[in-house]
Amino acid sequence: MENTLYSIDGKIVPESEALIPVTDRGFLYGDGLFETLHAYGQTIFRFDAHLKRLAHGASELHFNPPPDLKQLKRWTHELVAHAKFPEANVRLTVTRGSGPRGPSIKGPLAQRVILTITKFDRPPEVRFTQGVTAIVGSFRRQESAATAKLKTLNYIEQILAKREADEVGVDEAILLNNAGVVCEGSASNIALVRDGILRVPDPERVGALPGIAMLTAIEAAKSLKIPVSLTLLSPWDLHQSDEGFLSGSMRELTPLVQVNGRAVGTGKPGEITRKIIQRFRQIIEKETKPFKYPY
Amino acid sequence: MENTLYSIDGKIVPESEALIPVTDRGFLYGDGLFETLHAYGQTIFRFDAHLKRLAHGASELHFNPPPDLKQLKRWTHELVAHAKFPEANVRLTVTRGSGPRGPSIKGPLAQRVILTITKFDRPPEVRFTQGVTAIVGSFRRQESAATAKLKTLNYIEQILAKREADEVGVDEAILLNNAGVVCEGSASNIALVRDGILRVPDPERVGALPGIAMLTAIEAAKSLKIPVSLTLLSPWDLHQSDEGFLSGSMRELTPLVQVNGRAVGTGKPGEITRKIIQRFRQIIEKETKPFKYPY
Numbered sequence: 001m002e003n004t005l006y007s008i009d010g011k012i013v014p015e016s017e018a019l020i021p022v023t024d025r026g027f028l029y030g031d032g033l034f035e036t037l038h039a040y041g042q043t044i045f046r047f048d049a050h051l052k053r054l055a056h057g058a059s060e061l062h063f064n065p066p067p068d069l070k071q072l073k074r075w076t077h078e079l080v081a082h083a084k085f086p087e088a089n090v091r092l093t094v095t096r097g098s099g100p101r102g103p104s105i106k107g108p109l110a111q112r113v114i115l116t117i118t119k120f121d122r123p124p125e126v127r128f129t130q131g132v133t134a135i136v137g138s139f140r141r142q143e144s145a146a147t148a149k150l151k152t153l154n155y156i157e158q159i160l161a162k163r164e165a166d167e168v169g170v171d172e173a174i175l176l177n178n179a180g181v182v183c184e185g186s187a188s189n190i191a192l193v194r195d196g197i198l199r200v201p202d203p204e205r206v207g208a209l210p211g212i213a214m215l216t217a218i219e220a221a222k223s224l225k226i227p228v229s230l231t232l233l234s235p236w237d238l239h240q241s242d243e244g245f246l247s248g249s250m251r252e253l254t255p256l257v258q259v260n261g262r263a264v265g266t267g268k269p270g271e272i273t274r275k276i277i278q279r280f281r282q283i284i285e286k287e288t289k290p291f292k293y294p295y
Numbered sequence: 296m297e298n299t300l301y302s303i304d305g306k307i308v309p310e311s312e313a314l315i316p317v318t319d320r321g322f323l324y325g326d327g328l329f330e331t332l333h334a335y336g337q338t339i340f341r342f343d344a345h346l347k348r349l350a351h352g353a354s355e356l357h358f359n360p361p362p363d364l365k366q367l368k369r370w371t372h373e374l375v376a377h378a379k380f381p382e383a384n385v386r387l388t389v390t391r392g393s394g395p396r397g398p399s400i401k402g403p404l405a406q407r408v409i410l411t412i413t414k415f416d417r418p419p420e421v422r423f424t425q426g427v428t429a430i431v432g433s434f435r436r437q438e439s440a441a442t443a444k445l446k447t448l449n450y451i452e453q454i455l456a457k458r459e460a461d462e463v464g465v466d467e468a469i470l471l472n473n474a475g476v477v478c479e480g481s482a483s484n485i486a487l488v489r490d491g492i493l494r495v496p497d498p499e500r501v502g503a504l505p506g507i508a509m510l511t512a513i514e515a516a517k518s519l520k521i522p523v524s525l526t527l528l529s530p531w532d533l534h535q536s537d538e539g540f541l542s543g544s545m546r547e548l549t550p551l552v553q554v555n556g557r558a559v560g561t562g563k564p565g566e567i568t569r570k571i572i573q574r575f576r577q578i579i580e581k582e583t584k585p586f587k588y589p590y
Contacts, residue, residue, distance in 0.1 A: 004396075006317060008317070015316075015318075018316060018317045018318070019314035019315065019316055019317065020314060020315060020317055020322060021310075021313060021314055022301060022303070022313045022314065022315055022388075022409050022411065023310075023313070023411075024322075026322055027315060027319075027321055027322045027448070028329075028386075028388075028448070028450070029325075029448065029450035029451065029453070029454055030324075030325030030448050030449050030450055030451055031450070031451060031454055034323075061451065061454075061455070062455075062458060089396070091323075093317075093323075101299075101384070101413055102482075103450065103453055103454045103457045103481065103482060104457055104458070104461055105454065105457075105458055105461070114317050116317065116318075118396055139439065139440065139441045140437075140439065142435075142437040142440065142473070144434065144435065144473075145434065145437065145452070146434045146451065146452055146455045147451050147452065152451055153322070153323070153324065153325050153451075154325050154449035154450070154451045154452075155323075155324035155325055155326070155398065155449070156324065156325055156326060156356065156441065156442050156447055156448075156449045157440070157441055157442065157449075158324070158398055159324055159326055159356075159398045159400065160356070160357075160441045162398045162399055162400075163357060163399070163400055166399055166400070178437070178439075178473060186398065187397075187398060
């Protein structure tokens with residue numbers, strides 16, 4: 001069995017047939033959206049929240065008609081059931097489709113739906129017990145951009161940020177926005193803890209993607225009676241906090257212990273972070289039964 | 296004969312075979328670059344300048360190895376020769392290729408080269424004698440973005456700007472940058488004329504794509520002893536100038552006679568613009584013999 005399977009417009013195909021026409025606007029202009037889904041066994045965690053975010057993006061990009069969410073759901077579940085991976089990463093991509101030459105959007109186009117499912121190899125527990133490191137990226141996200149807060153196929157900034165992190169051997173690059181406040185990582189959201197309060201950059205104000213894993217982390221914190229503040233964080237806060245963590249659908253929650261070579265808090269995963277991770281995993285197990293964490 | 300032909304990695308293929316794998320990073324992340332070339336007969340105007348711009352973009356995106364420009368040139372000329380269109384639009388796209396899952400750039404990847412040639416139907420002369428209209432788009436380009444000044448596959452902003460123009464029935468949307476100065480159109484550069492001076496937003500300072508048609512227009516102006524200023528233009532300048540025009544490889548130079556419903560200068564194509572267009576056409580005819588303008 002292959003470790004990656006493909007579905008094009010609802011049809012499960014081998015890799016050799018996982019192709020799209022070069023006239024597709026997703027390819028020509030990055031004119032499309034995607035979601036990265038985490039399947040725990042046969043259950044996709046918070047699939048409806050991902051679909052809602054996709055629908056919002058499609059509306060912002062004036063997709064006409066709006067994507068058929070029921071169909072997306074059915075096709076995705078069919079692929080997950082077919083693959084039978086114990087844990088998997090599913091990339092759901094919807095493009096505006098093929099149209100006449102040029103950037104103008106002319107008439108309703110037939111959107112294309114591309115699904116890729118990849119067997120997920122769970123990282124070793126040490127990643128969570130020792131935490132990860134990051135740098136602040138060298139360029140800024142534009143909070144007022146038409147594509148801010150959306151998960152579009154225009155992803156070069158994230159690629160270049162991730163490359164900066166790879167170059168220096170850290171896990172992630174955190175980007176500030178034009179206003180100079182902490183926005184988001186190349187493929188993660190960030191949260192800091194200070195004086196017992198979980199402080200999260202407000203996605204709406206800083207122009208970050210509203211991460212579904214971070215929303216879950218906030219839920220976890222609230223259920224533990226940890227106060228949560230959706231706020232603005234400066235680069236200064238990165239070095240003045242007691243704890244921090246990064247979130248993402250695939251990475252889940254990973255403690256952040258170093259930024260730009262300087263320790264976050266004690267330089268070890270914090271106590272509040274540890275509690276939030278524990279509760280986060282309980283939420284996932286509850287919603288994805290019979291999935292059980294190996295640690 | 297079809298009006299559009301395709302070439303994938305140097306192989307001329309029918310539309311049914313003009314496909315790319317869904318693992319291509321150009322599709323997944325818009326991780327690629329393109330150029331829009333104008334073939335006059337068998338000659339691509341200023342092909343070397345386009346290739347130089349592409350190579351610069353590839354360097355900025357850390358393409359490794361750099362694209363093979365000689366090969367790109369050969370493949371493009373083969374397609375142009377095969378198509379035999381009297382005039383054509385050639386889109387040359389180079390993607391980073393397929394790699395392991397995720398945004399990280401791992402190891403040298405095999406870049407993909409996609410060429411599309413479309414028969415160019417020259418617009419009626421009235422477009423040049425009456426001029427075109429524009430609006431100022433509702434959002435801003437980020438001059439400090441890592442993708443500013445590059446022609447990448449991340450093109451959603453241009454699509455959304457063009458859509459705004461289409462919605463109100465004008466030809467183009469001109470975008471300001473974050474500093475509030477005039478940057479570029481969705482698929483064009485802009486120049487204004489005041490007191491006999493051609494004033495062009497300095498691409499380096501405003502974060503605009505350095506347009507090859509605009510560089511040619513500047514050459515044309517200089518050869519006519521019209522003073523040229525690479526400068527910063529405010530929205531105010533749009534309404535305080537005597538003349539204006541838009542440039543692009545396909546549109547060439549079109550007089551701009553109205554912005555946001557208000558006349559530019561007299562609301563008719565200006566005299567200096569007319570002279571620059573005439574000289575621009577002479578330059579093209581000289582470099583693309585035996586091509587002759589129909590007007």
